[in-house]
Amino acid sequence: MAQALLEVEKLNVAYGRAHVLFDLDLALGRGEVLALLGRNGAGKSTTLKAIIGLLRAQSGAIRFEGARIDGAAAHAVARLGIGYVPEDRRIFAELTVAENLDVARQKPRPGAPYWTPEALYALFPNLAEMRRRPGGRMSGGEQQMLTIARTLMGNPLLLLLDEPSEGLAPKIVEAMADTILRLKAEGLTVLLSEQNLHFAARVADRAAIIEKGRIRYGGTMAALIADEAAQHAYLSA
Amino acid sequence: MDFVVIQLLNGLASASSLFLVACGLSIIFGVTRIVNFAHGSFYMLGAYIAYSLVELLPRTPLGFWGGVALAALAVGAIGGAVEIALLKRIYRAPELFQLLATFGVVLVVADLALKIWGAEELLAPRPPGLRGAVMILGRAFPQYDLLLIAVGPVVLAALWLLFHRTRWGALVRAATQDRDMVAALGVNQGRLFTGVFFLGSLLAGLGGALQLPREAANLQMDLSTIAEAFVITVVGGMGSIAGAYVAALLVAVLQAFGIVVFPKITLVLIFLVMAVVLAFRPYGLFGRAAAEPRAAGAEAQPLGAGDGRAWRWVVPGLALLAVLPPLAGGYAVSVVTEIVILALFAASLHFMMGPGGMPSFGHAAFFGLGAYGAALAARDVGAPMLLGLAVAPVAAALLALACGWFCVRLSGVYLAMLTLAVAQIVWSVAFQWTGITGGDNGILGVWPADWARGKTVFYLLTLLLCGGSLWLLRRIVFAPFGAALRGGRDAPRRAEASGIDLTAVRWTGFVIAALFAGLAGGLFAYSKGSVFPTYIAISRSIDALLMVLLGGIGTLAGPPVGAVVFVGLQEEISRYTDLWRLLLGLVIITLVVAFPEGIAGFAARWRRRAEGAT
Numbered sequence A: 001m002a003q004a005l006l007e008v009e010k011l012n013v014a015y016g017r018a019h020v021l022f023d024l025d026l027a028l029g030r031g032e033v034l035a036l037l038g039r040n041g042a043g044k045s046t047t048l049k050a051i052i053g054l055l056r057a058q059s060g061a062i063r064f065e066g067a068r069i070d071g072a073a074a075h076a077v078a079r080l081g082i083g084y085v086p087e088d089r090r091i092f093a094e095l096t097v098a099e100n101l102d103v104a105r106q107k108p109r110p111g112a113p114y115w116t117p118e119a120l121y122a123l124f125p126n127l128a129e130m131r132r133r134p135g136g137r138m139s140g141g142e143q144q145m146l147t148i149a150r151t152l153m154g155n156p157l158l159l160l161l162d163e164p165s166e167g168l169a170p171k172i173v174e175a176m177a178d179t180i181l182r183l184k185a186e187g188l189t190v191l192l193s194e195q196n197l198h199f200a201a202r203v204a205d206r207a208a209i210i211e212k213g214r215i216r217y218g219g220t221m222a223a224l225i226a227d228e229a230a231q232h233a234y235l236s237a
Numbered sequence B: 001m002d003f004v005v006i007q008l009l010n011g012l013a014s015a016s017s018l019f020l021v022a023c024g025l026s027i028i029f030g031v032t033r034i035v036n037f038a039h040g041s042f043y044m045l046g047a048y049i050a051y052s053l054v055e056l057l058p059r060t061p062l063g064f065w066g067g068v069a070l071a072a073l074a075v076g077a078i079g080g081a082v083e084i085a086l087l088k089r090i091y092r093a094p095e096l097f098q099l100l101a102t103f104g105v106v107l108v109v110a111d112l113a114l115k116i117w118g119a120e121e122l123l124a125p126r127p128p129g130l131r132g133a134v135m136i137l138g139r140a141f142p143q144y145d146l147l148l149i150a151v152g153p154v155v156l157a158a159l160w161l162l163f164h165r166t167r168w169g170a171l172v173r174a175a176t177q178d179r180d181m182v183a184a185l186g187v188n189q190g191r192l193f194t195g196v197f198f199l200g201s202l203l204a205g206l207g208g209a210l211q212l213p214r215e216a217a218n219l220q221m222d223l224s225t226i227a228e229a230f231v232i233t234v235v236g237g238m239g240s241i242a243g244a245y246v247a248a249l250l251v252a253v254l255q256a257f258g259i260v261v262f263p264k265i266t267l268v269l270i271f272l273v274m275a276v277v278l279a280f281r282p283y284g285l286f287g288r289a290a291a292e293p294r295a296a297g298a299e300a301q302p303l304g305a306g307d308g309r310a311w312r313w314v315v316p317g318l319a320l321l322a323v324l325p326p327l328a329g330g331y332a333v334s335v336v337t338e339i340v341i342l343a344l345f346a347a348s349l350h351f352m353m354g355p356g357g358m359p360s361f362g363h364a365a366f367f368g369l370g371a372y373g374a375a376l377a378a379r380d381v382g383a384p385m386l387l388g389l390a391v392a393p394v395a396a397a398l399l400a401l402a403c404g405w406f407c408v409r410l411s412g413v414y415l416a417m418l419t420l421a422v423a424q425i426v427w428s429v430a431f432q433w434t435g436i437t438g439g440d441n442g443i444l445g446v447w448p449a450d451w452a453r454g455k456t457v458f459y460l461l462t463l464l465l466c467g468g469s470l471w472l473l474r475r476i477v478f479a480p481f482g483a484a485l486r487g488g489r490d491a492p493r494r495a496e497a498s499g500i501d502l503t504a505v506r507w508t509g510f511v512i513a514a515l516f517a518g519l520a521g522g523l524f525a526y527s528k529g530s531v532f533p534t535y536i537a538i539s540r541s542i543d544a545l546l547m548v549l550l551g552g553i554g555t556l557a558g559p560p561v562g563a564v565v566f567v568g569l570q571e572e573i574s575r576y577t578d579l580w581r582l583l584l585g586l587v588i589i590t591l592v593v594a595f596p597e598g599i600a601g602f603a604a605r606w607r608r609r610a611e612g613a614t
């Protein structure tokens, strides 16, 4: 791989005294979709939060386009071109759909797709019909669309997607997969946290498996699909 | 009928500036989660600065309104500067330390205002062009007040537009719900917070400036305003602007009628309204549970069960305490007596805030009730001192038993506000019920029994009672009851699941805290020989909070350390300068920035680190 867009090196994170991530290593090349797979509580969300800067690392390094970003404030990390989509969606319930998009607006970023509300309404036609509806009065699937659209307003180079398929109806999961493939086609790099192997298999190029805060497996998605032993050991419940 | 209308209009006119100051407080809290005690000081500054500007500028309508606008802007700038210089450094500190820092600002502003504007009340004339009155139903009503009535809705509308029609406003609303998410979307919270502080302070300053022709600027405005503003935000619901308006109307109109119908209890009325609203709607009329910050005591470190090493020093320490001050002479004995009493007062507050996780802004209610209980027993029943000292804790505990029923159902800021309300009610009773309490003149001649009249004997008695009480409090904290209390603080669901009746535990804890505060109050009454309403005033509750927070919430050694530092600072500083509040404020601010976990907490961590190194 040429220079990686994102590199995580020996990352350790703790909540108070509870050590959760242990010497975690990850690397993402430009334009790649990497699925970070693992069971509930394995440390997927913690990894993404540490990258965006919502959690402080105890030790280790996180590099984005070659520069250290660990220790930087979340807003500064976001402004470098990392978009974070939280697993619990965290829609601003009092704000309308249009306002949710507006507050996330950032300047156009060289090398990244440029998104306007109109372009996002075209990508998520459901949202276009409810621009003035408060975020709190949307269905789960609609909120999931909105939280992704909102993050795209920041014109990110790298998208951190935390379990986007969780709790969605199968048809919407399909649509979500299509959306992610569209974004990949636009040139976006995606770090996807998932428990749903089938969903990940549709969109990801490579897979890393995390278990109890340690990376246990790394390889192409195709190799993981073929490796039933690994699936069984780290993923099935 | 005409009387009703006029009183209604009077109420509406007062509501406007109440609304301005309360909604500023609410906006600041909503976004930054800081309970800004200095908000009343900003209101006061608005009034004083407007006074100076109106005096300076030409006596024309433009001069007056320009002065008001400039005063509001100046206060906004001061608020923004305080945010940048002070609060930015402590956003990650526990909530109560942020509170402490804003107390520091209150003290600094109070002394600066005294220095700059003097102790006299300053009243500005009504603006030219609005000096007259209009006849309403045959009664004269000031034109200026009519204008003020309009200000409330106008500002409400302007704020609505700001928050719903601008991106900045949407950002503020978003940050009120989830500020981390806002940051993750690339928004620099620091700038947003400064802006919010500017706006909130500007509104407070505007409120003070507009009120100037109706109410003279005075040095008591800071605390009386903050108390009212707290009540209004809590009644309306923290973070809700419309709620603040409705609550301001409710309170102001009730006050306008109350002053005519029950002149004796006007001061009580506003706090009664709050108590009633909170008892039925714990998050206020328009509030939501989500707006509540984390429980204030929750950041406390788990208490070390044994820390036996520190306790080895208690007996020799007590022996030294018993012997040294009497050797040092009468003055030292008086000072140390006061320290020991205040240490118990602080420890009783610490008991509810730390292990109990129940912050209080009104702990002086129990201290004062103890003092008055002892004084009344002595004066009216001729009770001997020891009986008086027994009445004190019982009186305080009875009050706590009554008001604890609804207080302990709340938590965090809401609980703190409700205790403040209780204290204000007790204070107004002491202040207004002159027949029994002597009002402002207090009750004099509360002297110890003959055998304890010597300073040293009384000191030793105090040391015995307070030392014993501290020991008891410590026993309670580590007894199963204390474990249940702490369990309820840290993991309420789990505690309830394991069969603990949390309400009963918290209620009992509340009563225990009041009991010891009452004893401290009784001792204080006998040591001073008199009681005054100031024993119950907000500033005394704040003193207790200061001592607890200075000492550190996470350690049982905190309150005595805090009391020593507090009294010591007060004594030392007032020896060199009459600006002792200013210096105390600066010291507090410095301490908060340097030791965000309190002095004893810092010492404990330092010791742990030293041990870890060896």
Ligand SMILES: Nc1ncnc2c1ncn2[C@@H]1O[C@H](COP(=O)(O)OP(=O)(O)O)[C@@H](O)[C@H]1O
Pocket (backbone or CB within 6 Å): A015, A018, A020, A038, A039, A040, A041, A042, A043, A044, A045, A046, A047
């Ligand atoms: N706020 C928190 N405080 C303490 N522990 C947490 C917190 N959030 C997550 N954890 C713990 O960290 C571990 C990893 O959690 P998380 O990263 O959310 O896992 P995943 O996203 O893979 O389901 C779990 O054991 C979880 O209990």
Ligand SMILES: [Mg+2]
Pocket (backbone or CB within 6 Å): A041, A044, A045, A046, A087, A163
């Ligand atoms: Mg997760």
